[in-house]
Amino acid sequence: MNFKDLILISLRAIASNGLRSLLTTLGIIIGVSSVIILMSVGQGAVKGVIDELNALGTNLIFIEPGSSEEGGQKGAAGSAITLTREDGEAIIQAQIPDVVYVTSMIDFGAQAITSSNNVGVQVVGTESMYSIMRGLNLSEGRFLDEDDVDKKSLNMVLGHTISEQLFPEDSPVGKNVRLSIAGGRIIFNFRVVGVVSERGAGVGVDDDNAVFIPVSTLQARISFIKNPTGETNVNNIIIQTAEGADEIEIKESVSRVLLDKHKVTSPDFIIESQKDLIGAAGEIANILSLLLGGIAGISLAVGGIGVMNIMLVSVTERTREIGIRRAVGATKGDIIKQFVWEALTLSSMGGIIGIILGMIISYLLDGRFTFDEFTVRTVIQPWSILIAFVVSFGIGLVSGVYPAYRASRLDPILALRNE
């Protein structure tokens, strides 16, 4: 029996039981399409996280204070106040190759007050490079410049949401905003010089709900942020590296500089590159994606059982046909081939329809639904399509073999007598 006959025989058998074949493949269709849909939702979540991390800027390395250790109890990261603005300057002076920008930032909560409004804000004390490194765009005015930092000016840049809350009607540029720090014990008047465009919620600092002021101003005017050595504590030092730089090398160099400066042997700070964070997020999301795919895989297995069930019924119904084929010269192998191929065709057809359906639904789902602040995104993974097809083909094979074996074992004499 040649391959063409095999295909024709199985297509004919499938077509002659149209509705039953359709219902059988439906199990596979639903299984395959849900694998593709759920995996694309999982991958969409991965992409969302990675996009947010990328929105922080590009090629960034973050340095944070390490955890404090008091009485053998390890505190949370950042609980030790070990990072200073001077550390940032030491990194600049070390002239590590491929380090493009270094900036320090302090952030803490405060109240921003105008004559008519009063809102809670995150104050970010930083330098002019911050907007470049984080890729901030300005909708009005300008960002802080080097002059502001040098002269410890009382200029301020507003995040998008803060700007709308404080100045709902007119442009804030040139207006005054009072910052009330530490429950009103320290109050400064700032002049707004710019407004940052909307960025949306992201990882790290929420730029929309922040106000930006020169770090030097904080340093000069607020004594409580100075540590006993007279240096200014910062929450973060951010380094931007050149494109394609060896981040591991840079992290080691930076680490050496800080260890020297802090006169310690083990790091009292944490260095993480953006790529590390993206990698970690990607890993978590991949696990999520596989988990979702696995759940969908269960429905695929159920579909496979459906195929096997129908093939067994089909063998029983076609006992006489098997007898006839055997009488006219079909070997056991020919009968096995016929039934296995029929099961393969059924499940592969289901697989192909399922893939198409899954892709269409994934495409339609993309960005259509939002729960709280989480928008469902879908990214169809080519390998999930390949897996879905291979699995449905495999299911056909597995669920076809046993019924085919049963068919081949029928005694042709008895099969012919079967009414």
Add this chain to the structure above:
Amino acid sequence: MIQLKNVDKIYKTEAENVHALKSINLDINQGEFVSIMGQSGSGKTTLMNILGCLDNPTSGDYFIQDSNVSDLNDDQRSALRGLLFGFVFQSYNLLPRLTALEQVELPLIYQNVEDRRLKAAKALDMVGLIDRIDFKPNQLSGGQQQRVSIARSLVVKPKVVLADEPTGALDIKTGKEVMSILKNLVKKEKISVIVVTHESEVADYTDRTILISDGEIKSDKLNK
């Protein structure tokens, strides 16, 4: 051409052993038209199954063209069936979904033969159904269906056609037609045709009648 020597067939069941054939000795020549007659349960169908290589004898030897085939495995028997034998059944045994032409092509599929359609059409022509090529079984009369099944048995150019009660489901007139088609095959194609029947009218069409009863050959005589 066909020779059975001391063939026994015993069916083993849980309760008892059924001795379906007892020491059968039989010679059938090429181009012979033979009937095997007997009551139901006489062993005639068992004999036909063994002759058609659907079954192996329990003991004894079966020679086809001087080679012993009493101990073939399943695949070898399948191949032999496809090459040397054609089968005609009482209930036609056509596949409900196929056209007459496709029914006749069926044995050729398992032989990997070229020009299947042409060969199948020729076989249908031999039984006078060339104008029914595209008809499915439910569009054909009983006699026509039996002629399709005869065409199917002829298409591989067999040495032997085995017909199990070929007229059993037909009225007298159509039964006669079918028998004369078979008779013509013997004459024109030099095929051996073996008809299994319980009707003496059918046996009368053949040249030689073998009477079987209780698993034994009771008589074996040439018809006038």
